[in-house]
């Protein structure tokens with residue numbers, strides 16, 4: 001028992017920390033990691049396929065404005081998969097904390113081609 005206890009206490013000193021020094025050091029994410037969804041206004045034709053596909057209601061289209069509520073987004077990529085023009089991509093940006101609820105709602109002016 002004492003040997004096990006000593007091993008457990010000394011292990012962090014010998015091996016060093018196993019946690020990252022975030023935010024001083026940016027996290028290294030796996031290639032498949034999903035972060036902030038963004039829309040390319042030059043590609044978007046505002047047909048609303050992303051709105052229909054989003055399982056959480058995080059996306060809204062109001063005329064020529066694409067609105068994303070990150071407080072609802074679960075980073076599933078259904079919006080990107082549904083877009084017929086590949087206008088939405090999930091980025092690697094995962095540091096999305098905000099101090100106010102309104103700060104996690106983003107808007108982007110998009111095209112209204114017909």
Ligand code: SF4
Nearest residue numbers: 054073074076077079
């Ligand atoms: S990633 Fe998923 S939850 Fe987030 S906006 Fe797209 S469809 Fe909605």
